[in-house]
Amino acid sequence: MSKRILVIDDDSAVRKSFALTLDDAGWQxxxxxxxxxxxxxxxxxxxxxxxxxxxxxxxxxxxxxIRLRDNGHKIPVYIITAFHExxxxxxxxxxxxxxxxxxxxxxxxxxxxxxxxxxxxxxVGAY
Amino acid sequence: MKVQFFQLKSYVLILAVVWTIIxxxxxxxxxxxxxxxxxxxxxxxxxxxxKKDLLYRRWNAGYGGVYVPVTKKTQPNPYLSGxxxxxxxxxxxxxxxxxxxxxxxxxxxxxxxxxxGVLGHITSLNPIRPQNAPDPWEIKALEEFERGRIxxxxxxxxxxxxxxxxxxxxxxxKKCLKCHAKQGYQEGDIRGxxxxxxxxxxxxxxxxxxxxxxxIAHALLWLAGLAGGGLGAWRLKESESECKRTHESxxxxxxxxxxxxxxxxxxxxTIAIGTLVAGxxxxxxxxxxxxxxxxxxxxxxxxxxxxxxPVLEDIEHEARRxxxxxxxxxxxxxxxxxxxxYEKASLTKIIGRVFELLSWRIENxxxxxxxxxxxxxxxxxxxxxxxxxxxxxxxxNALDALKDSDKKELNIDVRRQGEFVRxxxxxxxCGIEDGSLKSIFDPFFTxxxxxxxxxxxxxxxxxxxxAHGGQITCQSKLGAGMKFIILxxxxxxxxxxxxxxxx
Numbered sequence: 001m002s003k004r005i006l007v008i009d010d011d012s013a014v015r016k017s018f019a020l021t022l023d024d025a026g027w028q029x030x031x032x033x034x035x036x037x038x039x040x041x042x043x044x045x046x047x048x049x050x051x052x053x054x055x056x057x058x059x060x061x062x063x064x065x066i067r068l069r070d071n072g073h074k075i076p077v078y079i080i081t082a083f084h085e086x087x088x089x090x091x092x093x094x095x096x097x098x099x100x101x102x103x104x105x106x107x108x109x110x111x112x113x114x115x116x117x118x119x120x121x122x123x124v125g126a127y
Numbered sequence: 128m129k130v131q132f133f134q135l136k137s138y139v140l141i142l143a144v145v146w147t148i149i150x151x152x153x154x155x156x157x158x159x160x161x162x163x164x165x166x167x168x169x170x171x172x173x174x175x176x177x178k179k180d181l182l183y184r185r186w187n188a189g190y191g192g193v194y195v196p197v198t199k200k201t202q203p204n205p206y207l208s209g210x211x212x213x214x215x216x217x218x219x220x221x222x223x224x225x226x227x228x229x230x231x232x233x234x235x236x237x238x239x240x241x242x243x244g245v246l247g248h249i250t251s252l253n254p255i256r257p258q259n260a261p262d263p264w265e266i267k268a269l270e271e272f273e274r275g276r277i278x279x280x281x282x283x284x285x286x287x288x289x290x291x292x293x294x295x296x297x298x299x300x301k302k303c304l305k306c307h308a309k310q311g312y313q314e315g316d317i318r319g320x321x322x323x324x325x326x327x328x329x330x331x332x333x334x335x336x337x338x339x340x341x342x343i344a345h346a347l348l349w350l351a352g353l354a355g356g357g358l359g360a361w362r363l364k365e366s367e368s369e370c371k372r373t374h375e376s377x378x379x380x381x382x383x384x385x386x387x388x389x390x391x392x393x394x395x396x397t398i399a400i401g402t403l404v405a406g407x408x409x410x411x412x413x414x415x416x417x418x419x420x421x422x423x424x425x426x427x428x429x430x431x432x433x434x435x436x437p438v439l440e441d442i443e444h445e446a447r448r449x450x451x452x453x454x455x456x457x458x459x460x461x462x463x464x465x466x467x468x469y470e471k472a473s474l475t476k477i478i479g480r481v482f483e484l485l486s487w488r489i490e491n492x493x494x495x496x497x498x499x500x501x502x503x504x505x506x507x508x509x510x511x512x513x514x515x516x517x518x519x520x521x522x523x524n525a526l527d528a529l530k531d532s533d534k535k536e537l538n539i540d541v542r543r544q545g546e547f548v549r550x551x552x553x554x555x556x557c558g559i560e561d562g563s564l565k566s567i568f569d570p571f572f573t574x575x576x577x578x579x580x581x582x583x584x585x586x587x588x589x590x591x592x593x594a595h596g597g598q599i600t601c602q603s604k605l606g607a608g609m610k611f612i613i614l615x616x617x618x619x620x621x622x623x624x625x626x627x628x629x630x
Contacts, residue, residue, distance in 0.1 A: 011413040017420030024424060082412035106412035107450045109443075110423035 035064030169291030184228035188302035251319025501542035528556025
């Protein structure tokens with residue numbers, strides 16, 4: 001059974017391109033446009049990896065991370081960011097408080113996305 | 128300003144001329160006054176002498192003559208021989224002779240001549256005593272009296288000496304007829320005159336003294352006036368120059384202020400652009416991610432033989448270029464702000480890494496590189512990612528500049544300089560013209576052909592160096608290569624003012 005990935009990003013182009021790349025690589029991909037929708041999704045579906053955007057309307061990426069971790073989800077979370085200054089401090093605080101996550105910088109190319117995903121989900125050395 | 132100076136000069140000249148004329152007139156007038164005073168003093172003296180003559184003559188005539196002892200000097204007056212009792216003998220046997228006014232006047236005049244040098248002469252156009260005949264001046268005066276004048280005076284030379292000559296008529300009084308009736312005179316007739324000559328010498332001496340004083344005083348005052356005028360003009364000129372200097376220094380200050388204002392406006396503009404650029408750059412990352420993934424997906428599902436395959440490759444290539452630009456923009460605006468990423472790291476290692484990264488290009492373009500690192504170069508407090516970006520940008524710039532150069536060398540030198548580590552990037556590339564040097568750190572400044580650079584590389588470098596409290600300077604000449612000297616502090620010093628200079 002193939003692994004399941006959730007992409008939370010308010011930008012439809014990003015959602016679409018991630019879905020295209022990851023689906024093409026053979027993974028199952030769900031996409032949602034907000035943090036709230038992502039948390040809803042997590043309550044009824046098991047995921048193996050989450051790609052999470054930082055800057056979104058409603059609850060932002062950092063708050064989404066905190067909520068899903070607080071809900072007991074231990075799924076690896078990859079924050080894909082364009083390094084918006086305003087979220088960096090929040091993210092740092094979250095890291096200090098023990099919330100686990102990885103950070104990936106946009107723009108991200110399909111080959112990198114596949115390599116990283118493979119490394120996390122299949123334990124294949126990507127670097 | 129020159130015209131004004133000449134105006135001032137001519138004003139001063141006119142003033143000096145007017146001043147001189149005033150003094151010349153004053154001096155002349157005063158000299159005339161002195162002369163006039165001398166003459167008038169002499170005239171007063173002469174008049175006094177005449178009046179005294181008149182007085183004792185009247186006294187003498189009042190007695191009808193007085194008897195005086197006959198001496199060797201005072202012999203009986205032969206012109207009185209017709210007068211009874213001209214000579215008398217006192218009971219003791221002394222001989223006395225009658226002295227009439229004329230005789231007495233003559234003797235007094237002789238005495239005055241001896242004592243004071245004052246000459247007196249009793250004269251008439253019709254004298255009883257021939258020696259009393261008038262001289263030419265006296266003849267003229269006597270003629271004037273006949274026409275009604277009562278006094279004639281003037282300065283005249285007598286035997287080479289100057290005298291004030293004054294003459295007044297002698298009017299026939301009743302007492303005079305005792306002796307002069309025989310000449311046919313009647314009471315009230317002008318019988319003759321007494322002329323008095325006062326020597327001008329002593330008066331002239333006083334006048335001369337006064338003249339000298341006058342000349343000296345005038346000269347001093349005149350010079351003082353000229354000096355004052357000159358000084359005034361000089362001070363006017365000085366204050367004018369001072370004004371000019373003040374004006375110039377005001378202008379300079381104003382220019383400096385204007386420049387600073389322009390700089391401030393420029394830096395505000397730069398900050399505004401920075402903020403805008405950073406925001407835009409971040410927003411571009413989403414669509415770029417999408418484009419990169421979409422095109423990669425398409426390419427993956429396209430046969431390499433398909434004519435669309437290279438087109439898809441081009442799309443990816445160009446999208447990556449966009450990503451590079453965006454990264455540079457982001458670096459330009461906020462690199463180095465994050466304290467947590469600062470650490471002690473080795474510049475040499477970073478340079479090595481960059482060279483490795485660019486090794487393909489360096490080899491491919493036939494560029495010879497040297498890295499000279501002094502042994503005691505310490506690690507520095509840095510944001511390693513940012514410094515890597517800095518070195519990458521500088522190296523890329525140098526490689527771009529060397530592309531069309533005959534001599535392709537990039538020499539990097541690293542050594543300690545006090546509290547800093549100095550890193551020198553010197554290439555043998557095309558360099559840059561003087562006029563452009565001051566702009567190279569400006570955002571969006573580029574010398575590269577359109578499409579090969581957005582002009583953020585050096586601006587980003589400046590941002591990185593600024594964040595580290597360092598300094599960047601550059602030296603260049605068109606066609607003679609470019610040299611960047613970067614100073615980065617060894618210890619953290621965020622408060623250091625960053626400066627950039629080009630020469």
